[in-house]
């Protein structure tokens with residue numbers, strides 16, 4: 042009796058897991074970037090691994106019941122079965138290849154940035170986000186952490202002429218234009234952070250002293266939340282931001298309202314206003 | 324040097340003489356075993372209460388000291404997890420501050436991985452089982468072995484002391500990534516982190532003493548006839564894990580030392596120029612990524628340092644309680660060794676989105692998925708051992724079955740995270756938390772329980788209570804599945820890990836928070852069930868049913884000692900002589916359903932043994 046119950050409970054675990062998968066309300070948000078391929082790879086992995094999980098567990102449940110202890114049963118004595126082991130090995134290898142190959146193809150796309158992508162710099166600090174876009178010259182000026190000051194919160198190199206027209210978004214939301222590829226250049230001025238918008242799928246840590254990157258193309262307009270996805274101190278959970286994907290008209294309108302580095306420098310000098318460099322969370 | 328050499332020659336000569344005399348005897352050479360290669364170990368005999376019960380040099384006793392210390396520390400880790408879960412489910416109650424939440428996840432994670440599981444599997448089960456299973460009187464270096472335990476205890480005390488220093492324990496996450504670990508935005512960034520780093524260094528030093536002992540004992544002190552390919556898989560698991568640990572821990576050690584210097588002396592091994600709390604710090608030129616490489620060069624093998632002993636133990640439990648030889652023993656050994664070797668080539672799969680060059684992704688995704696193959700083979704061999712067996716649903720067997728379900732689940736989600744593209748959306752979300760708890764939290768813990776139910780009679784001479792054991796089993800198994808299975812789906816939604824509070828977020832349905840409440844309730848119930856287990860341990864040790872000798876009818880040497888529990892020196896006057904592997908169950912032609920390793924072929928002439 043007990044073996045039968047145990048076998049049933051194991052079957053029930055499988056049934057419940059599958060049911061949970063299909064009927065639970067929790068699933069990923071609709072994708073808002075070109076990285077639908079990541080979702081597809083997850084699904085592929087899901088089917089392959091799900092099948093293995095179900096097969097192994099059901100087989101186990103079957104054994105529990107079918108080979109339950111009986112005093113006069115003789116277990117089989119067969120230390121090895123080379124043929125079976127061989128078949129299982131190549132079958133597993135095949136399954137692994139089926140999952141890995143498409144994954145690597147998508148990864149290749151992820152790390153190969155299209156030529157025409159717009160460079161957008163994201164600067165992370167404890168605990169918030171700032172953004173910098175290239176000005177008319179399409180080139181971002183050079184930066185260094187040691188140049189950062191109240192007057193120059195992005196740490197732009199004053200000697201680099203390319204930086205003068207850079208557009209700075211010191212507080213506020215980042216806007217992106219739909220269907221235009223962007224390359225995020227990720228920078229941190231203090232500790233590790235990670236620029237993550239769940240609907241975009243992409244992710245990359247920001248490392249002080251390095252510029253890391255990833256790229257994407259937004260495919261639908263809307264208002265998205267930015268989360269920090271690498272632990273960065275007590276304010277980590279509150280390090281949120283906003284990205285808004287606009288159509289061309291709204292995007293250009295927004296862009297026109299932003300100030301350039303030159304203007305900011307002038308302003309900061311005139312008002313002698315000290316912009317608070319590091320904002321603590323309230 | 325030359326002494327040893329001569330000694331070897333001598334024993335060689337002995338062997339030949341021995342073999343000659345046996346052939347002429349009635350057993351016609353079928354009972355042949357090589358002669359001793361070295362004289363019997365001279366044991367240290369304790370004379371006072373202190374050296375018997377406190378500063379013991381007996382590996383069995385040291386194992387129990389290790390196990391009790393580890394379990395005690397683990398209970399602290401468990402209580403911390405309750406507080407964290409309560410905070411996540413009921414953020415309105417204000418149970419924790421953000422800083423204490425981060426301190427708790429850090430201490431919880433580090434305690435569970437290092438001070439509970441590593442110490443328990445290697446220090447606990449390693450000490451208890453290696454000499455017994457190999458047929459040795461004790462570890463090769465009992466004195467060093469004793470020091471190893473006291474170093475471990477010291478490491479635990481230093482770790483726990485950090486709760487009481489100004490600023491509290493470190494809240495840097497168990498990965499201790501700089502720069503945040505030692506800068507002021509993180510709790511415990513001055514005294515707390517330094518104590519953590521020192522504690523780890525002491526742990527590594529203590530472990531190295533123990534680890535050298537385990538390896539040398541297994542290589543040098545095996546009984547006559549105990550070839551490597553006759554060792555129980557438990558020994559193989561612990562052996563390979565120890566080799567991994569001896570190679571991996573140095574990376575952690577240098578990482579810890581360098582970070583301590585960065586913190587105390589202001590060096591810049593890992594610290595780039597940066598700003599903290601509105602001020603430029605004096606660091607410059609260090610590399611945070613270097614620490615991550617060092618950490619994971621240790622951290623990934625660490626997963627297997629926990630997993631391999633668990634694999635070994637579970638193989639033995641399944642075989643004994645299914646009354647069947649382990650399926651594909653040689654394949655199992657090679658899989659353990661292969662996994663161990665490969666585990667040094669996959670570390671950067673924890674760093675796909677760390678900002679290291681993305682071109683590494685191809686290499687590490689490939690190696691990571693290759694490791695899935697030997698791992699899968701192990702799983703197949705466990706279920707194939709059940710197949711056509713004669714399965715006794717004892718508590719160790721129930722825990723083994725639960726282990727298989729949990730491990731397969733957690734192993735398969737590892738394939739998600741190892742496949743670099745899939746890792747991008749899932750990394751640093753609750754999918755990861757669910758994955759590693761399944762595979763390196765719950766699964767090994769289930770093995771620990773199975774092993775305790777299995778070997779408890781060996782330690783105390785009494786059986787654990789079956790009724791309480793079953794309650795403990797079902798709640799722990801089903802409860803922890805209920806905690807972690809749904810958690811993967813929070814990860815799909817995109818809920819990030821290490822979040823003190825999630826808030827309402829436009830993309831996170833409120834129902835995700837209800838799920839958090841469910842998970843927390845499950846966690847509390849599972850935690851409560853552990854009290855049943857603790858009670859069972861204490862109760863059964865005093866008043867449990869007396870166990871007969873070799874209660875599970877196993878073949879391996881630990882059950883074949885003259886007394887149970889085994890006495891000082893383990894095997895009485897004569898060391899055992901081994902004639903076969905540990906898995907001769909239900910051999911055709913044999914009268915009983917098991918043939919212990921010490922039974923010579925001449926006594927079971929009718930048994931048609933295939934592998935010996």
Ligand code: HEM
Nearest residue numbers: 404407408428432435436496497498763764820821822846
């Ligand atoms: C049922 C028992 C357990 C519960 C309820 C539990 C709960 C938790 C929670 C709530 C977190 C923090 C998640 C976050 O905010 O990101 C966590 C983290 C963690 N847990 Fe557990 N845990 C349990 C058992 C274990 C075990 C047995 C291990 C052993 C490997 C373990 C290892 C870890 C690790 C390594 C972390 C990561 C810490 C970090 O993010 O730095 N846990 N656990």
Ligand SMILES: [Cu+2]
Nearest residue numbers: 269271273277
């Ligand atoms: Cu963060």
Ligand SMILES: [Cu+2]
Nearest residue numbers: 623626670673
């Ligand atoms: Cu790993």
